[in-house]
Amino acid sequence: MRKGFDTRLLRFLARNCVLGILVGWSVLAGMLYFDVAGFGTVLFSAADRWLALVMAAAGFAVTFGSLAMGTAVFLLPKEY
Numbered sequence: 001m002r003k004g005f006d007t008r009l010l011r012f013l014a015r016n017c018v019l020g021i022l023v024g025w026s027v028l029a030g031m032l033y034f035d036v037a038g039f040g041t042v043l044f045s046a047a048d049r050w051l052a053l054v055m056a057a058a059g060f061a062v063t064f065g066s067l068a069m070g071t072a073v074f075l076l077p078k079e080y
Contacts, residue, residue, distance in 0.1 A: 013069050020068025024060035 032040040046052045 012072065016068045016072040017065040020065040021061040023068065024064025025057060027064070028056060028060045 030036075032043065035041055043049065043052050043056060
């Protein structure tokens with residue numbers, strides 16, 4: 001086993017994932033604010049609006065977080 005575990009790549013992925021999640025939540029907030037295709041109206045008129053909002057936020061977080069991590073990995077200048 002190695003004495004010191006190098007965490008540079010894990011921090012790199014975590015940082016890009018967090019940035020992607022923030023971008024995804026910003027896109028979701030914009031879609032709700034501007035009521036794109038009636039998305040905000042449908043979401044907030046649901047019986048369990050908080051559950052619908054959490055599910056939408058989780059979906060956007062997974063999608064945009066994964067997108068940001070994948071893009072960051074593909075743009076690495078060299079292999080590690």
